[in-house]
Amino acid sequence: MSERKRVFSGIQPTGEPHLGNYLGAVRNWVDRQDEHDSFFCIVDLHAMTLPWSPDELRERSVATGALLLACGIDPDRSTLFIQSHVAEHTELAWILSCVARMGELRRMVQFKEKSKGETESVGAGILTYPVLQAADVLLYQAHGVPVGEDQRQHIELMRDLGTRFNKALGRTFVIPEPWIATEGAKILALDDPGEKMSKSSTRPGSFISVSDPPEVVAKKLRSAVTDSGREVTVGEDKPALTNLLTIYSILEGTPVAELVERFAGGGYAPFKQALAECVVEHLRPIRERYLELKADPVELDRLLGHGAKRAADVAEATMIEVRRRAGLGPRP
Numbered sequence: 120m121s122e123r124k125r126v127f128s129g130i131q132p133t134g135e136p137h138l139g140n141y142l143g144a145v146r147n148w149v150d151r152q153d154e155h156d157s158f159f160c161i162v163d164l165h166a167m168t169l170p171w172s173p174d175e176l177r178e179r180s181v182a183t184g185a186l187l188l189a190c191g192i193d194p195d196r197s198t199l200f201i202q203s204h205v206a207e208h209t210e211l212a213w214i215l216s217c218v219a220r221m222g223e224l225r226r227m228v229q230f231k232e233k234s235k236g237e238t239e240s241v242g243a244g245i246l247t248y249p250v251l252q253a254a255d256v257l258l259y260q261a262h263g264v265p266v267g268e269d270q271r272q273h274i275e276l277m278r279d280l281g282t283r284f285n286k287a288l289g290r291t292f293v294i295p296e297p298w299i300a301t302e303g304a305k306i307l308a309l310d311d312p313g314e315k316m317s318k319s320s321t322r323p324g325s326f327i328s329v330s331d332p333p334e335v336v337a338k339k340l341r342s343a344v345t346d347s348g349r350e351v352t353v354g355e356d357k358p359a360l361t362n363l364l365t366i367y368s369i370l371e372g373t374p375v376a377e378l379v380e381r382f383a384g385g386g387y388a389p390f391k392q393a394l395a396e397c398v399v400e401h402l403r404p405i406r407e408r409y410l411e412l413k414a415d416p417v418e419l420d421r422l423l424g425h426g427a428k429r430a431a432d433v434a435e436a437t438m439i440e441v442r443r444r445a446g447l448g449p450r451p
């Protein structure tokens with residue numbers, strides 16, 4: 120067991136997980152459970168960086184847990200838990216925020232995007248959440264962080280913070296590597312291929328939730344924007360079609376070139392219909408299992424509680440070392 124490399128990754132309970140989350144991240148988590156000692160976290164504290172609803176936060180966290188289980192995360196093989204249940208995340212985040220520099224946080228692309236130019240009035244969490252993210256990963260001494268392309272810069276930051284701490288105070292943290300899939304690492308919004316698909320988008324037509332019913336999936340794909348022209352093909356000037364073909368290719372396990380050949384000359388409508396059938400068939404068992412799991416909140420709480428205990432054991436061992444190195448000393 121201890122020979123296996125450790126992985127850590129998280130997902131925010133900011134909305135219903137979508138195809139981008141599934142293809143870019145969760146699918147790779149599921150595939151790696153045997154090979155790796157896995158920690159998967161529902162990062163509820165991160166979901167507070169933008170205005171949030173207290174009534175919905177806990178419900179969404181538990182629902183996200185149900186969805187991850189439905190996607191194939193096995194609570195016997197992986198440690199699945201809610202971030203705020205393990206207090207060490209916030210403790211380490213504070214210590215790392217004293218190691219981080221303002222300039223490097225301001226340089227984060229997501230800070231620039233999420234603050235939308237309102238850098239003075241936006242919540243300070245938008246600036247500092249990458250430090251909490253660094254704490255999330257470094258606490259578990261993770262070797263690999265399987266994420267989508269949008270997280271590459273944050274992983275670079277956590278590597279810098281871990282390295283800086285190690286150099287100043289002695290080797291404490293494993294320095295994690297980004298594990299970013301070669302395909303599906305950046306699934307684009309269906310209505311605007313200039314943006315990535317996002318859970319927190321206010322435009323439901325921009326994403327397909329893993330739990331969307333079949334008729335909704337079909338409708339969203341019918342309305343998905345396509346590029347100019349009539350041919351189903353890929354290319355730098357065809358971001359929308361490339362995106363749809365990528366989704367199809369990963370789900371069906373067919374190379375894109377073969378799909379292009381299959382749909383040659385038929386126009387967009389039959390292609391979109393076949394893609395809808397493929398997505399619906401793939402999501403059907405996940406959706407069914409999700410609805411079953413959500414109907415048993417007591418069992419979900421039990422599973423997430425069990426995960427939090429396992430996570431806390433590892434987190435506490437790291438924090439004993441961090442407190443010692445930082446000069447805080449042992450707790451009475």
Ligand code: ATP
Nearest residue numbers: 131133139143144266267304305306316317318319
């Ligand atoms: P939010 O809009 O609230 O930030 P999100 O859709 O970006 O939500 P996160 O919870 O931030 O989802 O990210 C969960 C994981 O999914 C991360 O590993 C992230 O890199 C990955 N991911 C997010 N969006 C995409 C996407 N469009 N394509 C591929 N991977 C993605």
Ligand code: MG
Nearest residue numbers: 131269317318
């Ligand atoms: Mg995100």
